[in-house]
Each structure stands twice: as structure tokens, then as C-alpha cells.
Amino acid sequence: MVALVDTGLLGDAPALPERVELQLRERILAGDLRPGTFLRPDRLAVELGVSPTPVREALQALRADDMVRALPRRGFVVAPLERGDVIDLFAVQARITGELAARAARALDAEGLAGLRVRAAEVDALIEAGEPGDLAQAERRFHTALNRASGARKLAWLVGRAAHYLPPRFYTDRRAWRTATVAAHRTLLDALAAGDPDTARAAMEGHVLDGRDLLVAHLEAVGFWDET
Amino acid sequence: MVALVDTGLLGDAPALPERVELQLRERILAGDLRPGTFLRPDRLAVELGVSPTPVREALQALRADDMVRALPRRGFVVAPLERGDVIDLFAVQARITGELAARAARALDAEGLAGLRVRAAEVDALIEAGEPGDLAQAERRFHTALNRASGARKLAWLVGRAAHYLPPRFYTDRRAWRTATVAAHRTLLDALAAGDPDTARAAMEGHVLDGRDLLVAHLEAVGFWDET
């Protein structure tokens, strides 16, 4: 539908396969492409207004993420995703993210803490103002900075994967999420400043599980798990 | 080097991008392509004897796995992987796999248990005989069946990712691994038969951590973390 090949001035923007991948992720989680749906590369290419090449590359990336499955010579299908799967995945994400917060509480120096306060202030400001697009970006930057502060690079990447299941607009316009987020960030920063790993861990786990509840509610709302 | 496009009778074999992906994984973990190395699609295509298209698709899959990183308009680089990263990742894998074993201990019925015994017997037999290739396949089948018996599909997939870091030949010819594996499988099966989740969990966690130690030792041996 919408032209993806637009701008011309790309800068360091992700390449086309990555944008197609994101697009497909959103369509799957939006309930547009339910589990079991066949994805035909050529058909998708026409719909997205690009050539089959980047579409196939995006599908390979989604396969590596188990979002779709490859059936050799028969195309791709959207992978199953039960309610229990979401619960399990976010339980793992919560544990890891909590661990990262705990490590950050031990490792963080004054400079890093100041940087996190700035990020958190940006999120708060955008929540006050109400700028959905920028809010999602600010929230991601806050968490990225926090996870990076833990010093565990690969674990930080691993939890970043959870964001794949939470496209921006699923939470930025939720009033409940906004208020909970402000409170969670405050608790987190206090714990980090005090060097209190346990409190930081608990606050972060709760924050992640809030995201889980939001995703489950969304998927139920769009009929992701309805019969046929 | 070796032609990947060989057989002609493919059956249900994975498609070319998936085979290229595996090839690249092995070359990275073998220390042939160290972190920071630039990967040029066209160059790799020539080396592997395939066209650039499936190579690019494989690189996109590896990017989704954070094994390589994409630099738009500049190609791909092998992602960093510190010793601490491996420790962290396998700590997570051990916890999850242990959880799956515990669930299996609760959920397994007589039929499933019998199937697992058959798989374990196949592994034992191959260890006696000494058939590296088939052994890796049998081991994978045993664990796949066990993970599937837990009923947690997504978690089962998640731990399957750990196998990406353990190409077959890294363990099948290790005497220590063989004896430890036979013992671990026996303990596991006994715990599953007795419906003892805690023992199953502990046995599985130990089994995974054995794999971790093997990988770390291998990476040190091939100079993966040597200077420059």
C-alpha cells in the first residue's frame, strides 16, 4: 500500500529489508496476519510496493526470530503464538531485565546516572505533552541506556527482542501505561541512585510484566486467538 | 570453498539461505571470522559458490540473531561476543531448559516417556559405536522431544537457539562430554519417570552448563578472544 521506498535522504536509516520486517511484524501482531496464514513473497512485494528481494530477506530475518516458519518450496507461514507462549516469554524477559537493572544498580556511576535521569525526564515530558511517536523512541532510549549500563551486552540485546512484540502504538496511547511508567521509572531511578539492586530488580520486573499484560489485552482485543 | 548447491535431490532439506547461514555460523564460531570482521556479501557468494541473493538472506537471518550487525550501505560485521556474554547467555539457557525439564516431569505420560527412552537409547548406542554426525542429530532429537513434551512451544524454540552456538563437531568427539551425557540422560529419564521436577531441572541445568564449558574452552582454544 504505502510506499516504503520513499525518502531519498536515508542517512543511517535501516535498509529496506529491516523496514519490511518491521512492517510484517506489526501486521502480524495487529491480527491482520493470523498464525497459520501463508505469506507469499511475490504477493507481499506487490502489496508493499517493493521487489521480492528485500521481502525474502525480511522473511528470513523473521524466520530466525521464529515469527514465521519456512516451508521449503512452499513459502512461509505465520508461526503459532498461544497465550501461554506470551506469558512464558515475558516471564523470561522480566527475569533478565530485572537482572540487568540489578547489575546496573551496582555498576552505575554518577555520570551514567545523570544520563538516565535525562532520558527519564524526556519520557516524562513527552507523556505530559502527548507525542506518541517520540514517546516510544524516548522510552526505548531510556531502557537501552539502562540495559547498556549493566555491562551485559548480549543480555541487553536479548531483552531488546521483547520490543519486537510491542510496537509503539500498542502502549503509547494507553493512559494506564503512562501513569504506571512514570511511577516505575521514578522507583527505578531511586533504587539505582541508592545502589539498591533488589528494589531495582523488582521495579523493572513489574514494569516488564505491565507490558506483557498490555500485549495480551491487545491480542485478545484484535481477536488474535479467536476461532478461525 | 565447498559447493553448497550440490545434490539435486533436496527432498525437505532446508533451503539455500539456511544452509549458508549455518555455514557462516560455523565459520564465526570456529574463529575463522572474528568479531569485528567485515562480511562482504559478494565476496562471500564467490567463496561459497552461490549467488549473492541467498547470502544476503542468510546475513539478514544472522542479523536477527545478533550474530552479525548491519551497517547500512557499508555491509555487515561479525558482532562482538565476550566471554561474559557466553556465560550470561548459557545461564539463561540453563534456567529455561531446566524449567522445561521440570514441566515435562509433571506433564509426561507413559507414551511420551517411552519415546524419550528410545531417543536416549539411540544416543547411547551411537556413543558406543562412535558415529559423530548421527550422534549430534540423535542428541538434538532427544532434546527436541523432551522440550516439546513440556508443552511450552516458544520456550522450546528459545532454548533451541543455544544449539546455534554449539555446532556438532564441537562436542560429539569430546570424550568427557560423551560420558557426562550418558549419565545426565539417565538421571533425567529417571527423574521424568518418577515425576520428580526438581531432580529433572537440576540434571538438565547441569547438562546445559556442561555445553557452556565446552563452548568456552573451544573458543579459547581457537583464539577467539586473542588480541587483534
Next chain:
DNA sequence: GCGCGACAAATCCCATAGGATATGGTCGCG
């Protein structure tokens, strides 16, 4: 000698065309 800007070469990224191969459906036959 050193930094800096312009040109040239190399490379990536994506589009497109085409052929080999496997799949799924359809039709005819037993």
C-alpha cells in the same frame, strides 16, 4: 609536513528477468 576537498573506484542495495524444480489441483481412468 599536514589537513582538506574533489574526483574516481569499489561496493552495497534493490530491481528485474528468466529458468529449473517442486507443489497442488484437475482430469481421466480403472
Next chain:
DNA sequence: CGCGACCATATCCTATGGGATTTGTCGCGC
């Protein structure tokens, strides 16, 4: 009504090419 062969369709990979961008080199001025 079940079953096997044929045919249309789609996938998968190759090959090629062009536009855009980055990188490397050279020469100039300071």
C-alpha cells in the same frame, strides 16, 4: 469412488544492471 498422470502456478536461485553512497587517493593550499 479412489488413484495416478498431467499441467498451471509459485518458489527458489541465478544472473545482470543501474542508482546511490561510501571509501580511498590525489592534489592543492596552508
